[in-house]
Amino acid sequence: MRRVASRVLARAWTPAAPASSWRTRGVAPIDADARSTSTSTSTSTSTATAASASVSEDDQQRLFEHYASGLRAILAASDVPDLEKTARVRDLVKLRDAMPVKLTHKFWSAQFLAMAFGHELGFAAAHPPALRAIFNLGVAAAERGLVPYQAIRSAHAQLRQLGVLTCDRVDPPPADASAAAAPPPSAWELFASPRLRASVTAAAAALRNESDGGIAVIDDALGPRLAAAVSRALRRHASERRDDFVAGALDRTGRSDVSARGDVVCWLAGDEGLDDDDDADEGGDSCSKKVLASPPPEIRPGDVAQLVRSCVSDHLINALPKNALLPSDAYVANAMLSVYAPGAPGFVKHLDNCGAADPRRITAVYYPNPNPNEEGKSARGVDDGGELVAFPSDASRRRSIAPVGDRLVMFYSDEVEHEVRGVREGVDGERLALSFWFLKPTGFDPSAMRSA
Numbered sequence: 001m002r003r004v005a006s007r008v009l010a011r012a013w014t015p016a017a018p019a020s021s022w023r024t025r026g027v028a029p030i031d032a033d034a035r036s037t038s039t040s041t042s043t044s045t046s047t048a049t050a051a052s053a054s055v056s057e058d059d060q061q062r063l064f065e066h067y068a069s070g071l072r073a074i075l076a077a078s079d080v081p082d083l084e085k086t087a088r089v090r091d092l093v094k095l096r097d098a099m100p101v102k103l104t105h106k107f108w109s110a111q112f113l114a115m116a117f118g119h120e121l122g123f124a125a126a127h128p129p130a131l132r133a134i135f136n137l138g139v140a141a142a143e144r145g146l147v148p149y150q151a152i153r154s155a156h157a158q159l160r161q162l163g164v165l166t167c168d169r170v171d172p173p174p175a176d177a178s179a180a181a182a183p184p185p186s187a188w189e190l191f192a193s194p195r196l197r198a199s200v201t202a203a204a205a206a207l208r209n210e211s212d213g214g215i216a217v218i219d220d221a222l223g224p225r226l227a228a229a230v231s232r233a234l235r236r237h238a239s240e241r242r243d244d245f246v247a248g249a250l251d252r253t254g255r256s257d258v259s260a261r262g263d264v265v266c267w268l269a270g271d272e273g274l275d276d277d278d279d280a281d282e283g284g285d286s287c288s289k290k291v292l293a294s295p296p297p298e299i300r301p302g303d304v305a306q307l308v309r310s311c312v313s314d315h316l317i318n319a320l321p322k323n324a325l326l327p328s329d330a331y332v333a334n335a336m337l338s339v340y341a342p343g344a345p346g347f348v349k350h351l352d353n354c355g356a357a358d359p360r361r362i363t364a365v366y367y368p369n370p371n372p373n374e375e376g377k378s379a380r381g382v383d384d385g386g387e388l389v390a391f392p393s394d395a396s397r398r399r400s401i402a403p404v405g406d407r408l409v410m411f412y413s414d415e416v417e418h419e420v421r422g423v424r425e426g427v428d429g430e431r432l433a434l435s436f437w438f439l440k441p442t443g444f445d446p447s448a449m450r451s452a
């Protein structure tokens, strides 16, 4: 039987193939994560350092070579129909587990496998059956936290543009929210959400509007169906993974000062919910049944982290003037899930960005709190406390923002002071917030953000 490799690799590299730009997208230097989090002197410094990594360029090269040669070997040993089998995903998991570089979070290696896929798709561009099979393996890899969803989505967008591949799974048609027995939304649906794009675009417009005081508040950012799935995933993480949470800290001076805030926080790398613990139980074979289950039954916490890290970033960057923010693939940063218990004190007034060395420009906070449409759940209301109070330089624009479900707030990290009010004792459920910071480029000119 003919092998994929002999058909695929014999073909010349096509410069117009998607892999080249996918490759550019994929070369996010992991060490930039240290820049995005641990250099900050405001919120959560102590936990941010736990989320940062410093991987040398040599190690990045080793990781890429590991994945490039590993993926090529897998393809070379497989017939085209074979690529669709779970065993190939298992091979990819093994490849990840044999990484030559130790990373704090396995998921940080995902971009290197994405780059390797990019190359192989480029080679396969002229051979549709192989292209589709390799692409589908990439889809399955994304669903197991082996490749970022966004890498597959952008490859798909380019392949579709070239007219060589369509895939409703990756770019599903908008769901009919009124359909009674609609299945739970998939991560792909979350990433493809036109509503999210519109919400982030509206937030960018508000941020650019001088009279909004550098604050944007967008309600129904995802819509009830997706918001409920996101909320479920993050609440599940908060309850099942409590040991991964540490007290939030404010550190303006290098001191850790947990009394500044009443929450516990957890940094999400992007593959949470894949049950790595199960892997450990299996000794030599690290592929748990859950990891290989297909398709994933519901949106996982790591999917939401990836959503803000790449998809929301892309929408925001597209809606702002050119070069206003670092491109989303220029760094890897984690999303911070914060949890305030009923009766917890708030978070003292602070500025997220604390000085010239701090690259943070825009703070995004999404509230995955109970949604009024969720059965049996009371919506978090204004009376529950936990409001985010924003103090823009123009005092008349001061705002008190309740952390109601499916609300997205963005503000300038280096301009808008804010505090979180204590959560009222006895309220129904914890106050959750998912925060993410977007970075400015060096030589940044703040006026460019607000002008055309």
Ligand SMILES: O=C(O)CCC(=O)C(=O)O
Pocket: 043, 338, 347, 352, 365, 387, 388, 403, 418, 419, 420, 433, 435
């Ligand atoms: O939870 C919030 O509403 C805001 C959190 C915050 O200010 C921070 O983490 O810096």
Ligand SMILES: [Fe+2]
Pocket: 043, 350, 351, 352, 418
């Ligand atoms: Fe803050």
